[in-house]
Amino acid sequence: MSAITMAVVLLTGLSGALAHATPPELKHCELTDGRTPHIATPEEVGLDSTALRAAIGFASDPTRRNIQVFRNNCLIATGPNNAQTGGVPWNLWSATKSVVSLVTGIAVDEGRLRIDDPIDVYLPPGIGDAEHRAITLRNLLTESSGLEVSVLAEGITGLAQLDPNVVAQAMARPVEHPQGTVWRYSQRAVDLLAYVVQQAVGVDFQEYAQRKLFDPLGIRNTDYYWGRDRSGNTYGYAHLVLPPDDFVKLGLLVANRGNWHGIQVISTDYLQQASRPSQTSPCYGFLFVVNGPDCTAEFPGLPADAVKMSGMMRQDSYIVPSLDLVVSWTGVTVPGGGVSFQNDALRAINAAFREPRLPDPGPYVPQEGVSLDDPMITNPDAVLDALGIGPKAYPGCGPLLCLGKKPAAPFADWPPGCVIVGCVGPAPTPGIR
Secondary structure: OOHHHHHHHHHHHHHHHHHOOOOOOOOOOOOOOOOOOOEOOHHHHOEOHHHHHHHHHHHOOOOEEEEEEEEOOEEEEEOOOHHHHOOOOEEOOOHHHHHHHHHHHHHHHOOOOOOOOEHHHOOOOOOOOHHHHOOEHHHHHOOOOOEOOOHHHHHHHHHOOOOOOHHHHHHHOOEOOOOOOOOOOOOHHHHHHHHHHHHHHOOOHHHHHHHHHHHHHOOOOOOOEEOEOOOOOEOOOOOEEEOHHHHHHHHHHHHOOOEEOOEEOOOHHHHHHHOOOOOOOOOEOOOOEEOOOOOOOOOOOOOOOOEEEEEOOOEEEEEEHHHOEEEEEEEOOOOOOOOOHHHHHHHHHHHOEOOOOOOOOOOOOOOOOOOOOOOOOOOHHHHHHHOOOOOOOOOOEOOOOEOOEOOOOOOOOOOOOEEOOEEOOOOOOOOOO
């Protein structure tokens, strides 16, 4: 065998060996309790940096205050305004619902709640009638309580902090469907759920959430504000005003199946239940948007285990445990504006994946919208009912006196510098460090 022939044989063998070599192991980072996460290059976790940079460039439109992408617990991409906005509390709007689900799951894990119990088991006597008290925890979690819904009307009174008592208001909404049969996006049902959890655990809902959920993640109670109605009940449907750097920690907790560097904060079993489609909606679990059948428009190109914490004006955390992926963004989006943003931004992030390759979801396909004429969206009577002056108001609960108590003034407990959407200004405003 000549020297040239031998060289060709050796090179051919080497190239074959390299072709079948195991690819280098992807980097994994440790979770951190502070606000300085471990970082990695996109290539270290299986993405292409040029493609990811282009994706973040697209996603960084004027509506986005903060953008963060994590893989394997490593921060791999951020938006241009993150340094200024990461520690500033921001209203998560309906992503608050998913946080209520997490707190509920912890109470379930501790045996303080059973998902299929009627709420009657946990409520004090004298609140609501038998029909309302028969609603189960499961049907509050899956938005299938059967309560009459008026999404905007319920939200408007909370937005202006006019609600005298959201628990009484929930108990005043007529039951228009048998529970567990119809999905309706109720705000008051989630407020009621937060109250039921509070009754079951025996301490204030926010105190319990701080001790059991936020403390293990290093989220300090001085760094956020969680709104209450005028009777002191925690809003469950919105108004958790939390810094984006802490919001993303909640996504990382779910991506790690409830484990925070060795502490099982919430059980994998509960998160698996929360992430499955409910009987009444293929795209909704336990107050999480889930990637069930025909839900691909919500999760373009992502695997079936993807879930989303989703709030108004696009406060979103996309969580994919099988990919160890979290994509989180916050900001202000005009309703109806940038309807293709979600598809286009996630499509660009998908294109950056090299290990594994992700399918291209294709261009945005317009989705059927919700009409403002739908009574589920707008019902003026619901505003009057909430204030105690409508035809379906809870007996004995009005704007000046509710259930024998005088409600506080609107916004009475909001910290300095914090108004509805978020917080601005120097300390002692929460979250401004």
